[in-house]
Amino acid sequence: MSSASGGLSFDRPRLWMPVGMVIFLLGLVLTFQRFYFGLGAVTNLTDRQPWGLWVGFDVLCGVALAAGGFVLTGIVHLLNFERYKSVLRPTVLSAFLGYILVSVGLLYDLGKPWNIWHAMIMWNPHSVMFEVAWCVMLYSTVLALEFSPIVLEKLGQDKALRVMRAFTLPLVIAGILLSTLHQSSLGTVFLIVPGKLHPFWYTNLLPIHFFLSAVSVGFAMVILESFVSGWLFRKSLETRVIADLGQFMVVALMLYLIVRLQDLNFKVGLLNIFDGSIESWFLVSELSLFLLPLLLVFLFRNRMKAGVLAISAASTMGAVVLNRLNVGIVGMARSGGFSYFPSWREFALSLFLVTGGVTVFILCVKYLPIFPESGQEAISEKVE
Amino acid sequence: METLGMLIDFTECIGCGECVKACQQFNSLPPNPDPEHLSDRNYTVVLRYEEQYYRKLCMHCQDPTCASVCPVGAFTKTEQGRVLYNADKCMGCRYCMMACPFGVPRYQWSKAIPVIKKCVFCIHEVNGGKETACSWVCPMGATRLGRRHHLLDIAWSRIRRHPDRYVPYVYGENDAGGTSVLLLSGVPFEQLGYRMDLPQGPMPQLTWQVLSKIPSIVLTGGVLLGGLSWIINRRIQIETGDLKENELAGDKEKEVGDE
Numbered sequence: 001m002s003s004a005s006g007g008l009s010f011d012r013p014r015l016w017m018p019v020g021m022v023i024f025l026l027g028l029v030l031t032f033q034r035f036y037f038g039l040g041a042v043t044n045l046t047d048r049q050p051w052g053l054w055v056g057f058d059v060l061c062g063v064a065l066a067a068g069g070f071v072l073t074g075i076v077h078l079l080n081f082e083r084y085k086s087v088l089r090p091t092v093l094s095a096f097l098g099y100i101l102v103s104v105g106l107l108y109d110l111g112k113p114w115n116i117w118h119a120m121i122m123w124n125p126h127s128v129m130f131e132v133a134w135c136v137m138l139y140s141t142v143l144a145l146e147f148s149p150i151v152l153e154k155l156g157q158d159k160a161l162r163v164m165r166a167f168t169l170p171l172v173i174a175g176i177l178l179s180t181l182h183q184s185s186l187g188t189v190f191l192i193v194p195g196k197l198h199p200f201w202y203t204n205l206l207p208i209h210f211f212l213s214a215v216s217v218g219f220a221m222v223i224l225e226s227f228v229s230g231w232l233f234r235k236s237l238e239t240r241v242i243a244d245l246g247q248f249m250v251v252a253l254m255l256y257l258i259v260r261l262q263d264l265n266f267k268v269g270l271l272n273i274f275d276g277s278i279e280s281w282f283l284v285s286e287l288s289l290f291l292l293p294l295l296l297v298f299l300f301r302n303r304m305k306a307g308v309l310a311i312s313a314a315s316t317m318g319a320v321v322l323n324r325l326n327v328g329i330v331g332m333a334r335s336g337g338f339s340y341f342p343s344w345r346e347f348a349l350s351l352f353l354v355t356g357g358v359t360v361f362i363l364c365v366k367y368l369p370i371f372p373e374s375g376q377e378a379i380s381e382k383v384e
Numbered sequence: 385m386e387t388l389g390m391l392i393d394f395t396e397c398i399g400c401g402e403c404v405k406a407c408q409q410f411n412s413l414p415p416n417p418d419p420e421h422l423s424d425r426n427y428t429v430v431l432r433y434e435e436q437y438y439r440k441l442c443m444h445c446q447d448p449t450c451a452s453v454c455p456v457g458a459f460t461k462t463e464q465g466r467v468l469y470n471a472d473k474c475m476g477c478r479y480c481m482m483a484c485p486f487g488v489p490r491y492q493w494s495k496a497i498p499v500i501k502k503c504v505f506c507i508h509e510v511n512g513g514k515e516t517a518c519s520w521v522c523p524m525g526a527t528r529l530g531r532r533h534h535l536l537d538i539a540w541s542r543i544r545r546h547p548d549r550y551v552p553y554v555y556g557e558n559d560a561g562g563t564s565v566l567l568l569s570g571v572p573f574e575q576l577g578y579r580m581d582l583p584q585g586p587m588p589q590l591t592w593q594v595l596s597k598i599p600s601i602v603l604t605g606g607v608l609l610g611g612l613s614w615i616i617n618r619r620i621q622i623e624t625g626d627l628k629e630n631e632l633a634g635d636k637e638k639e640v641g642d643e
């Protein structure tokens with residue numbers, strides 16, 4: 001089994017070691033500051049804008065970017081598209097790690113993180129946050145269970161493995177439902193702030209926008225992960241199979257943009273988004289990133305090259321990240337009197353978390369059967 | 385409605401700041417370097433707009449947004465009408481600060497163990513009646529405590545008697561679904577930073593509309609997904625010839641109908 005690490009090329013990760021160490025040490029110091037001196041010591045948050053980078057990036061983006069998990073498990077196990085199976089494990093792993101990062105990020109952001117378990121016993125079903133908390137908790141469990149066969153396989157626990165496999169389908173369905181709920185609910189969170197969130201983003205369709213964009217970025221993440229693992233570990237899907245995924249992504253994107261642009265046109269008028277305000281710049285950049293993949297796919301529809309696919313997927317990822325930051329930070333800035341811009345410490349701690357996640361991912365790839373044994377050839381065989 | 389309320393008539397306020405001082409004292413708040421802004425050491429402020437003074441404090445909403453958004457139910461609306469916060473439950477997510485339509489709750493940013501701070505509608509039994517610290521000390525009676533519906537009557541009769549003195553609006557009668565604190569002013573409320581664009585019904589409805597649909601989404605979604613995978617798996621079995629011919633005929637029709 002450990003031969004899974006055979007194809008790893010560790011020269012590339014090694015280059016990053018010194019950088020990683022600096023980020024890591026800095027992260028530890030800042031972590032101490034955060035918990036010893038309080039949020040004010042490391043963040044620029046104010047009473048007027050109490051949510052910042054950690055909610056906007058660590059939580060909102062983190063959850064959105066981990067959407068690859070439910071999207072791909074759905075396609076493979078529910079719709080039975082076997083040919084994507086080889087990226088299933090890395091995707092589930094990165095989704096699982098993504099949710100762990102979100103939870104850790106939340107521990108940094110919460111004022112009293114040691115009370116986080118209160119959400120389990122002090123119910124307030126009227127609170128969106130309460131619902132999100134439960135869904136994230138349950139879905140992380142689902143991901144852990146979906147991931148468990150990989151560990152069991154490594155440990156050679158065949159009996160347990162068979163038991164877990166029997167539960168695959170119910171788990172996948174539970175995962176899709178839970179994801180649908182909390183991906184959209186992160187949009188619902190902002191329904192309570194009419195007049196505070198800029199009208200460019202505030203709409204009662206926020207939950208639907210959040211869900212559809214999460215599905216789009218789910219596909220984008222699978223594509224990107226495939227490229228990155230190809231670059232890092234020399235294992236990836238065939239370009240043709242990735243192009244298939246790209247089509248799914250484009251369809252999801254089109255659906256999203258139809259709903260979004262119609263809604264935007266109805267609420268503020270499409271021409272009014274070019275009003276030259278700060279919000280306008282952010283909105284137009286965001287929409288351009290959403291539109292770029294469609295343009296590329298239209299231009300290159302007959303010859304989908306790997307490069308085009310990678311750029312489309314990266315653009316989608318950038319668009320969703322910007323969208324979440326716009327809703328969480330930029331759109332709230334005016335009502336908060338423009339009192340907040342993230343401190344370098346907030347950036348550094350976010351980077352620290354991401355670095356931690358990437359490190360664990362690399363370790364998992366090294367010690368667990370994440371990628372199919374014989375790499376590229378095995379995948380190609382399956383496809384043909 | 386038998387809940388208590390406070391009526392603050394800005395036109396009667398002389399800006400003496402006695403209420404701010406009394407609030408500090410009665411609620412044992414630490415000395416406050418910045419009396420102009422609400423903060424974790426300051427539950428109320430007296431500000432000036434042109435010729436008129438006005439106050440800010442928690443409005444003690446009838447259907448409080450802060451209470452509805454808090455994932456652990458740290459806020460409660462008491463029978464008397466006060467909106468109170470329980471620091472032992474709070475986990476510090478600050479959603480209440482985001483959501484409060486009046487921008488009231490304040491946070492202890494520089495504490496390792498922070499809590500949310502805001503006006504507590506500090507009812508004291510004095511002189512055989514009920515008073516809050518601020519209503520009790522006000523030399524002009526600009527802030528007064530009473531039954532909410534009674535205060536509403538007073539407010540409207542004042543507006544009717546002196547239409548030249550007031551803008552014809554009792555702030556808090558219906559704003560954000562109504563508040564226990566009611567305001568009268570001589571200048572338009574927007575000028576004082578009081579939002580006039582708030583929903584006239586309870587704010588928690590905004591999210592409840594969506595949240596209340598969840599059980600049916602889960603049920604429908606579960607059945608749909610389960611059915612979908614059942615159909616697809618069946619198809620694959622058919623394709624790979626696992627099913628017998630005669631079963632197949634019946635199944636085909638059903639699937640066409642499902643599509």
Ligand code: SF4
Nearest residue numbers: 442443444445450484
């Ligand atoms: S004004 Fe804000 S803090 Fe006060 S009760 Fe209403 S929602 Fe809660």
Ligand code: SF4
Nearest residue numbers: 454474475477478480
């Ligand atoms: S900060 Fe505390 S009181 Fe406010 S919503 Fe979060 S848990 Fe509730």
Ligand code: SF4
Nearest residue numbers: 407503506516517518
């Ligand atoms: S009711 Fe009490 S706590 Fe609230 S502002 Fe007045 S004095 Fe302060």
